[in-house]
Amino acid sequence: xxxxxxxxxxxxxxxxxxxxxxxxxxxTFLIEVDQLKTILRASPLAAANRRENDAEHSxxxxxMVMTLAEYADEPIDVGHTIKLVVVHDLVEIYxxxxxxxxxxxxxxxxEREEAAADQLFGILPEDTAMKMxxxxxxxxxxxxxxxxxxxxxxxxxxxxxxxxxxxGTWRTPGVTANDVRARKAVIGDGSTALFEAAxxxxxxxxxxxxxxS
Amino acid sequence: xxxxxxxxxxxxxxxxxxxxxxxxxxxTFLIEVDQLKTILRASPLAAANRRENDAEHSxxxxxMVMTLAEYADEPIDVGHTIKLVVVHDLVEIYxxxxxxxxxxxxxxxxEREEAAADQLFGILPEDTAMKMxxxxxxxxxxxxxxxxxxxxxxxxxxxxxxxxxxxGTWRTPGVTANDVRARKAVIGDGSTALFEAAxxxxxxxxxxxxxxS
Numbered sequence: 284x285x286x287x288x289x290x291x292x293x294x295x296x297x298x299x300x301x302x303x304x305x306x307x308x309x310x311t312f313l314i315e316v317d318q319l320k321t322i323l324r325a326s327p328l329a330a331a332n333r334r335e336n337d338a339e340h341s342x343x344x345x346x347m348v349m350t351l352a353e354y355a356d357e358p359i360d361v362g363h364t365i366k367l368v369v370v371h372d373l374v375e376i377y378x379x380x381x382x383x384x385x386x387x388x389x390x391x392x393x394e395r396e397e398a399a400a401d402q403l404f405g406i407l408p409e410d411t412a413m414k415m416x417x418x419x420x421x422x423x424x425x426x427x428x429x430x431x432x433x434x435x436x437x438x439x440x441x442x443x444x445x446x447x448x449x450x451g452t453w454r455t456p457g458v459t460a461n462d463v464r465a466r467k468a469v470i471g472d473g474s475t476a477l478f479e480a481a482x483x484x485x486x487x488x489x490x491x492x493x494x495x496s
Numbered sequence: 497x498x499x500x501x502x503x504x505x506x507x508x509x510x511x512x513x514x515x516x517x518x519x520x521x522x523x524t525f526l527i528e529v530d531q532l533k534t535i536l537r538a539s540p541l542a543a544a545n546r547r548e549n550d551a552e553h554s555x556x557x558x559x560m561v562m563t564l565a566e567y568a569d570e571p572i573d574v575g576h577t578i579k580l581v582v583v584h585d586l587v588e589i590y591x592x593x594x595x596x597x598x599x600x601x602x603x604x605x606x607e608r609e610e611a612a613a614d615q616l617f618g619i620l621p622e623d624t625a626m627k628m629x630x631x632x633x634x635x636x637x638x639x640x641x642x643x644x645x646x647x648x649x650x651x652x653x654x655x656x657x658x659x660x661x662x663x664g665t666w667r668t669p670g671v672t673a674n675d676v677r678a679r680k681a682v683i684g685d686g687s688t689a690l691f692e693a694a695x696x697x698x699x700x701x702x703x704x705x706x707x708x709s
Contacts, residue, residue, distance in 0.1 A: 292542055292543060292660070293660070295660070296659065296660050296662060298659070298697075299696060299697065299700040301696060302693055302696065303689075303693075306567070306689065306690075306693055309563050309564060310656065310693075312563065313556075313559065313560055313563055313564075313656060314542055314656055314660060316556070316559060317541055317542040317543040317556070317657070317660075318543040319555070320541055320543060320544065320548070320552045320556075321541075321543050321544045328530055328533055328534075329505055329527055329530040330505060330530040330531040330533060330534050331533065331534045335533070336552070338551070338552040338555045338556065339533045339549070339551040339552055339555070341555045341558075342532070342551045342552070342554045342555035342558070342582065343526075343529070343530070343533075343551065345554075345555070345558060345578070345582045346526065346529060346582055346583070347526055349579060349582065349583075349627075349628075350522050350525065350526055350620075350624060350628075351522060351526075354519070360575070361575065361579075362573070362574065362575015362576060362578060362579065363575060365558070365575060365578050365579065365582065366562060366574075366575065366578065369555065369558045369559055369562065369578065370559070370562075407563075411563060414562075415562075415563075443523065443526060443527055444530070446509065446511070447505070447506070447508070447509050447527060447530075449509060476516075476519065477519075480515055480516075480519055480523075483512060483514055483515065484511075484512065487512040
């Protein structure tokens with residue numbers, strides 16, 4: 284994609300003149316991110332017969348952080364961890380979703396997402412952009428307790444949806460129960476208790492034939 | 497609705513036995529809330545030709561808190577403010593959305609939402625339920641700086657979407673530009689700068705004929 288040719292969503296109906304220019308940049312960004320609601324994930328919803336989008340997923344992770352923080356192996360700052368999950372998928376507005384079992388797309392994922400981050404956060408005033416970028420970098424690096432727990436939520440949430448769908452994306456052609464287990468290993472970097480629960484769900488799913496042995 | 501007859505979403509495909517009972521309650525709640533993704537609001541998306549749902553809206557507010565916190569009139573704890581917006585619409589899973597310009601539904605709103613909160617948070621272990629309920633009560637009461645700013649975001653966000661839709665719900669039959677201004681007054685309880693920007697957008701919308709004078 285030629286990022287230099289990109290038109291921002293707000294350009295379709297420009298904000299009125301007379302707004303402070305810093306605030307205008309903040310609002311332009313907040314309109315641009317509306318597109319996260321149109322990025323579809325592979326996971327099916329539990330509550331409706333359609334796929335989930337990234338905005339719904341990000342909200343669900345935020346509530347999971349608040350609800351499950353007590354299972355974190357290390358103490359975490361809950362508010363900071365929520366910030367990480369709120370921004371973690373923003374780059375997909377330009378880079379698209381990369382399904383976890385798509386190894387081909389996975390190879391170019393980092394490069395595509397770095398370019399998307401430059402483009403998207405570049406809308407913001409520089410200090411705000413740096414804060415957002417730092418949160419995304421922290422999530423990706425998984426070097427803090429908060430980032431490890433945020434990533435654990437990112438892997439546990441679709442597992443709950445797949446459970447409700449009697450397999451969901453576990454049924455992706457070529458994927459086995461052991462592939463699912465391998466992708467969920469990072470849950471254990473954030474929470475031993477939640478990792479054990481995840482393995483229990485996968486074991487039971489495999490026993491019921493929802494994932495190939 | 498007979499809440500006592502309600503079946504939880506997780507009952508459609510029960511979690512396996514062998515999970516710790518406290519964790520089972522947490523996960524049952526986190527599956528139940530998937531329904532927030534199916535509660536439609538009146539606001540149209542900017543990025544697609546459909547209405548927004550509550551989960552998308554709640555995520556958008558969380559990112560707005562992070563992006564716009566510098567405009568708060570009083571110092572706010574950003575992490576805590578995000579928690580308020582993440583939970584603020586959960587009761588609509590059972591009580592439904594009450595469009596801001598629907599005065600008839602508005603009359604029964606509080607009673608319906610209190611009952612919904614009892615039902616939904618009642619799924620959780622008591623200590624977690626109390627924390628969630630306290631956050632919802634705080635948001636509703638608007639007695640803290642964080643709740644006032646969270647509410648300001650809740651009113652500013654649809655205004656951005658309505659701007660992008662050249663009126664959106666401002667065009668609801670019987671609604672005038674002054675009605676819109678009256679509903680947006682609470683933005684000023686959280687942020688003078690954002691209230692002035694909101695009034696500027698409404699003034700300009702009225703001038704362009706997107707809201708009736």
